[in-house]
Amino acid sequence: xxxxxxxxxxxxxxxxxxxxxxxxxxxxxxxxxxxxxxxxxxxxxxxxxxxxxxxxxxxxxxxxxxxxxxxxxxxxxxxxxxxxxxxxxxxxxxxxxxxxxxxxxxxxxxxxxxxxxxxxxxxxxxxxxxxxxxxxxxxxxxxxxxxxxxxxxxxxxxxxxxxxxxxxxxxxxxxxxxxxxxxxxxxxxxxxxxxxxxxxxxxxxxxxxxxxxxxxxxxxx
Amino acid sequence: xxxxxxxxxxxxxxxxxxxxxxxxxxxxxxxxxxxxxxxxxxxxxxxxxxxxxxxxxxxxxxxxxxxxxxxxxxxxxxxxxxxxxxxxxxxxxxxxxxxxxxxxxxxxxxxxxxxxxxxxxxxxxxxxxxxxxxxxxxxxxxxxxxxxxxxxxxxxxxxxxxxxxxxxxxxxxxxxxxxxxxxxxxxxxxxxxxxxxxxxxxxxxxxxxxxxxxxxxxxxxxxxxxxxxxxxxxxxxxxxxxxxxxxxxxxxxxxxxxxxxxxxxxxxxxxxxxxxxxxxxxxxxxxxxxxxxxxxxxxxxxxxxxxxxxxxxxxxxxxxxxxxxxxxxxxxxxxxxxxxxxxxxxxxxxxxxxxxxxxxxx
Numbered sequence: 001x002x003x004x005x006x007x008x009x010x011x012x013x014x015x016x017x018x019x020x021x022x023x024x025x026x027x028x029x030x031x032x033x034x035x036x037x038x039x040x041x042x043x044x045x046x047x048x049x050x051x052x053x054x055x056x057x058x059x060x061x062x063x064x065x066x067x068x069x070x071x072x073x074x075x076x077x078x079x080x081x082x083x084x085x086x087x088x089x090x091x092x093x094x095x096x097x098x099x100x101x102x103x104x105x106x107x108x109x110x111x112x113x114x115x116x117x118x119x120x121x122x123x124x125x126x127x128x129x130x131x132x133x134x135x136x137x138x139x140x141x142x143x144x145x146x147x148x149x150x151x152x153x154x155x156x157x158x159x160x161x162x163x164x165x166x167x168x169x170x171x172x173x174x175x176x177x178x179x180x181x182x183x184x185x186x187x188x189x190x191x192x193x194x195x196x197x198x199x200x201x202x203x204x205x206x207x208x209x210x211x212x213x214x215x216x217x218x219x220x221x
Numbered sequence: 222x223x224x225x226x227x228x229x230x231x232x233x234x235x236x237x238x239x240x241x242x243x244x245x246x247x248x249x250x251x252x253x254x255x256x257x258x259x260x261x262x263x264x265x266x267x268x269x270x271x272x273x274x275x276x277x278x279x280x281x282x283x284x285x286x287x288x289x290x291x292x293x294x295x296x297x298x299x300x301x302x303x304x305x306x307x308x309x310x311x312x313x314x315x316x317x318x319x320x321x322x323x324x325x326x327x328x329x330x331x332x333x334x335x336x337x338x339x340x341x342x343x344x345x346x347x348x349x350x351x352x353x354x355x356x357x358x359x360x361x362x363x364x365x366x367x368x369x370x371x372x373x374x375x376x377x378x379x380x381x382x383x384x385x386x387x388x389x390x391x392x393x394x395x396x397x398x399x400x401x402x403x404x405x406x407x408x409x410x411x412x413x414x415x416x417x418x419x420x421x422x423x424x425x426x427x428x429x430x431x432x433x434x435x436x437x438x439x440x441x442x443x444x445x446x447x448x449x450x451x452x453x454x455x456x457x458x459x460x461x462x463x464x465x466x467x468x469x470x471x472x473x474x475x476x477x478x479x480x481x482x483x484x485x486x487x488x489x490x491x492x493x494x495x496x497x498x499x500x501x502x503x504x505x506x507x508x509x510x511x512x513x514x515x516x517x518x519x520x521x522x523x524x525x526x527x528x529x530x531x532x533x534x535x536x537x538x539x540x541x542x543x544x545x546x547x548x549x550x551x552x553x554x555x556x557x558x559x560x561x562x563x564x565x566x567x568x569x570x571x572x573x574x575x576x577x578x579x580x581x582x583x
Contacts, residue, residue, distance in 0.1 A: 117308045120273055120381075121322050122298030135312045 005181040013170075017189060020166035023159060024152040024197070027088045031095030032145055038096070039103025039141075040129065049104055056097035064155050067093065068162050087164030091155060095148035102144025106137030142205040146198055153194040157186075167193070223284045223378045223411055224249045225270060230279030232265055232435075239265045241435035242279070247428075249378075252405060252412040254426035256419065256458075262435040263415045267381050270413060271297045283379070298322055301372030301380040301410070305388045308368050309356040315341070315367050316352040322375045340370040343404070362393040366400065373408075382414045386421065398424055402472070402538040403561055419459060423447070423471050424540070431455055444475055448580070468578055473544050474537030476577050477558045477567025486511050490525050503557060503565050510534060510557060513568065532557050537566045541577070544569050 006013060042049040062070075071086035080086065110133045118128040134141070160168030170186025173179075225247040232240040240262040247253045255263035268274040269281060272293040281288050288296055309318050319340055320333040328336070338348040344366040356364055365385060372380055386394045398421060405412065416422055422429050423443060430440040431454075439451035447468075450456040481501040489504060502519075504511040512529040522528045533547045533556045544556050548571055558566045 113304060113308065114310065116273065117302065117304055118310075120268075120271055120297055120302040120304075122294050122296075122325055123321075124294055127325070132310060136310075 005179075005185050009170075009182075009185070013185070013189065016165065016167050016169055017193065020153070020156055020168075020190075020193065023084065023087055023156050023164060023166055024091065024149060027091030027095055027152050027156075028145065028149045030088070030092045031099055031148055034092070035096050035099025035144070035148075036103055036141070039100045040107065042100075043104055043107040053097075053101055053104065056100055059093050060097040064090070064094070064158055065161075068158055072162050082163035084164055086162055087156070087159035087166075091152045091159075094155060095152055098144045098147040098151070099141070100144075102147075103137070103141050106140035106144075107133050109140065110136045138208065139205065142201065142208075146201045149197050149201060150194045153190060153197055157190060225379065225411065225413065226282045226285075227266070227269075228280045228282070230266070230269060230276045230281060232262070232269065232274060233277045238435050240269070240276070243432075243435070243437050245430055245437055245440060247411065247413055247430075249411045250409040251427040252414055252425055254422040254429045255413065255415045255432060256417065256422045256426075256429050257432035257438075258458075259417060260434075261432040263417075263432050264383055266432070267383055267413055267415050270379075271300050271302060271381055273297075298325055298375065299377055299379075301374075301377040303368050303372045303380065303382045303385045305384055309364055309371070311356050314353050314355055315359075318356070318367060319371045319374050321371065326375060336374060337370075340373055341367075343373070344370045345400070346370075360393075361389045362397055365389060365397055369401070369404070378411055380410045380412045382412060384415055384417070387416070387418075394421075399538055401425065406538070406561060420470055431458060443471075447471075469542040469545065470540045472537065473535060473539050473541050473558050473569060474560070474566050476541065476573075477537070477569055478573055479567045481513075481565070481568060483565055486529075489514060489519075492525075501568060503568070504529065505565070508563055510559075510563075510565070513555060513557065530554065534559050535569075536561070541569075541574060545571070545574060 038052055042052050059067075067090050068086065071090050072081045075081050075086050075089070114132055114136060115128060118132045119125075123131065156164075156166050157168035157171055159166050160172055167186050167190050170182050170189075174182030174184075174186060227243050227245045227247075230240060230243045231238065243262070243266060245266075255266055257263050265274055269276050270283075270288075272288060310321070313321070316334065316337045319337040320328075323333045323336060334352075337352060341348040341351055346363060346366055351359075351363075351367070356367070359367065368385065372382075386397050389397060402425065414425060416425075426443045428440065429443050429446050431438045431446070433454060439446060439455050441449070441451075446455070447459060450459055478501075480499050481503050482499040483503045483505050485506050486504050487506075489502060500516050502514045502516070504513060510532070512532055514525070514528045514530065518528040519525060531553055533551050533553050535544050535547050535556045535558055537558050537560050544558070547556055548554075548569075555568050555570045557568050560566055
């Protein structure tokens, strides 16, 4: 039954999947930039770190439906109350926490002797950050980004309620029409998209740091 | 090559004094060991030399120039730095690790690669095999060799080594120490070496500075220190070292009998031997050592060739214990001690070693 549905709505499915991907990609990229900048700038500043992570955690606890609704109200005065802008904004706000938190923890966890040896060899603090701390913290930072992206794929479902498009349409329209196969088709595609995004980011991570799995093997023995 | 002078150097953390008015001159071309129990301030002292730690007061000079007036980044790039085996960057290959300082100095790729190959050869690792490996694909000993190669990359005059062989098992540590001595006898860097292992200090150090509670207790040439400990603390610290076993682990080169002359077999046959004053003649034709002759026997023999004694050669970087073992196993009377280039440093015999031990154990 679901198969028949997918065959019938093929073109619509592809169009909405692309919408969903663009929305998630935009939010994840924005959140990565903001999260990295915040995570790096609070590293080594305990007080600032507590504040930033505290605020991000509060954002994270707002129920998603409520956040979407709040943004509709907040962005209405600039004529962006519905559509892509509030959807991407909401997803970005949610994604900042896992990325900023993982970046902060990743930089803290780098073996202090590595940092000391980098300094001792004459690296500036910027060079030590770019050449040593970030590469060594990369697996954890990437885990934060993956977490955010996969979460966005799921949460992006709600975007359809504020005119943001995406695969949520099938879920909510299916519920409205009591069409089980429509709901199921939407859900399956969303789940597959989540798995795909996770796999793609893992692959990107492996290419980014060729020596990474050596580091892992070492950590085990 | 630089001399490092510390004048009245003090480092305080709050009301705890880590280093207290330390005045010390570290001579050039030599290995100076900073030795003492943990918490004595030796690592703090080392890190003040490359300004990883800034002294609270006092002055450190390299070749007469105060390092406080130097740019710390440039200073550190001009000094080699080796720490325990974890010091290699796990995300860089061997080549990447060796190239860290050269890259900071803006060398081009080709030059870095050539330098990495040259240095791997220097530390006895095959360049083709090792350049592209990651640190965790190396054994502990190999990692440490790469660590030393990395510190030498930009050809620094000074090497700071912070317990570099501390995390390595005793057998490999011994071979790394031998390797380091061989390297140093070619390179003659000014080395400051922190350790708490007294055996290591005695084996590697030309000079030893003993520290306690941030103070310098005694700084002397190694044999001076063993023979004339300044106070009860030093005597106790060296206690084990001055015992027979530890003494036997010190370098053979330091104790050799240098009363000898070198000549060719031909010169000796022509009667050259009898004209010399040295009690011993070492015979060498070209690069090959042929044996040795004792002056006394030369007079009593009709044919000079009959006076030539068989011998064993041992490396000057080897320990007295190795000399003893060689002599006992071969049954020879004397060992000829040579440097890595084949030059004759002197000779050692069992009676001499017994005398050395008697002296050292008093």
